[in-house]
Amino acid sequence: RKEVEQDPGPFNVPEGATVAFNCTYSNSASQSFFWYRQDCRKEPKLLMSVYSSGNEDGRFTAQLNRASQYISLLIRDSKLSDSATYLCVVILNTDKLIFGTGTRLQVFP
Amino acid sequence: DGGITQSPKYLFRKEGQNVTLSCEQNLNHDAMYWYRQDPGQGLRLIYYSQIVNDFQKGDIAEGYSVSREKKESFPLTVTSAQKNPTAFYLCASSTNRGSYNEQFFGPGTRLTVL
Numbered sequence: 001r002k003e004v005e006q007d008p009g010p011f012n013v014p015e016g017a018t019v020a021f022n023c024t025y026s027n028s029a030s031q032s033f034f035w036y037r038q039d040c041r042k043e044p045k046l047l048m049s050v051y052s053s054g055n056e057d058g059r060f061t062a063q064l065n066r067a068s069q070y071i072s073l074l075i076r077d078s079k080l081s082d083s084a085t086y087l088c089v090v091i092l093n094t095d096k097l098i099f100g101t102g103t104r105l106q107v108f109p
Numbered sequence: 110d111g112g113i114t115q116s117p118k119y120l121f122r123k124e125g126q127n128v129t130l131s132c133e134q135n136l137n138h139d140a141m142y143w144y145r146q147d148p149g150q151g152l153r154l155i156y157y158s159q160i161v162n163d164f165q166k167g168d169i170a171e172g173y174s175v176s177r178e179k180k181e182s183f184p185l186t187v188t189s190a191q192k193n194p195t196a197f198y199l200c201a202s203s204t205n206r207g208s209y210n211e212q213f214f215g216p217g218t219r220l221t222v223l
Contacts, residue, residue, distance in 0.1 A: 004151065043199055043214035044152070087151065097212065099144075099151035 001026050004090050006100035013107055017078045021103045023088030024070045032091040033064055033071045037084045038102065044087055047073075078107045112136065113215035115200050120220045122194075130185045130218045132200035141183035142201040142212065145169065152199060158183055187220065194222045 006023045013019045025033075033050035048055065050062040050071050061074040075082055088100035113134040122128045132141065140159045144152040154167030158177040172191025177183055183202075187194045197219050201212040 008149070041197075041219075043217050045214070046211050096154065097152075099153075101149060101151045 003027060003098045004088055004100040006088050006103045008101055008103060010104040010106050013078050013105070015078055015080060015107055015109055017107075018074065018076045019078055019105060020072055020074045021086055021088075021105075022070050022072050023100050023103075024068075025088075025090045025098075026069070027090070027092060028066075028069060030069075030090045030092055033062075034089040034091075035060075035062055035071075035073050036087040036089055036099075038087055039084050044099075047086070075105075078105075080107050080109065083107045113200060113202055113213055115198075115215035115218050117218060118216065120218055122220070122222050124222055125189045127186055127188050128194075128220065130187065130198055130200075130220070132183045132185065132215055133181055134183075134200075134202045134213075134215075135181060136202055136213065137180070138202035138204055138213075139180070140203045141177070142203075143167075143173070143175065143183070143185045144199045144201065146197040146199060146217075155185065155198075194220060196220060 004025050035047040036044040037047045038044040048057050048062050050064045052064050054063040059076045063072045083106050085102040085104045087102045090098045116131045142157040143155040146152050153169050155173050156175040158164035161180050164175050164177050174186045199217045200215040203212045204210045
């Protein structure tokens with residue numbers, strides 16, 4: 001079983017739609033969780049951290065379920081500019097990040 | 110402007126040749142990292158360094174070597190021992206204060222071995 005698993009997609013959604021991605025992790029000792037965004041042929045950039053209580057940043061909401069060992073990312077009112085690959089990142093300790101393979105989102109007009 | 114630079118953006122080499130990828134940062138970060146990204150796979154850690162003159166192997170260090178003689182620089186050499194070197198290579202840096210700090214990535218180098 002992979003340490004971090006994501007549905008690769010692609011998720012094709014119309015502008016204005018709400019879309020949700022899940023990411024599961026295998027190590028219950030995982031400490032910290034993040035979502036990164038990666039545009040085509042570019043470097044990843046931090047989108048948001050994921051806290052146990054859940055957190056929201058504008059149209060984006062991230063949630064953590066430790067019991068079921070998954071994190072989620074919800075995007076409301078999708079924009080064309082949201083088209084990208086979303087990487088789930090899990091940290092076991094301060095030295096090591098584990099990246100998921102990414103979920104590709106394509107928002108169409 | 111502060112940031113991480115990688116050069117070149119695209120690199121082509123013949124099989125059997127060693128090649129060195131450059132990574133420079135002016136963010137005054139202590140820690141630097143090298144990742145490899147292949148289609149359909151997540152980023153995999155090759156080497157990392159938390160302080161000058163020290164570095165550790167990541168998950169896929171075989172066939173690679175690094176040096177950290179200066180805080181700003183962390184070059185990666187892809188040797189002829191690396192069996193499948195064609196990939197997208199990403200360098201990252203972060204502060205190093207005992208808890209997780211965001212890793213900032215460079216723009217990457219696409220290496221193609223012919």
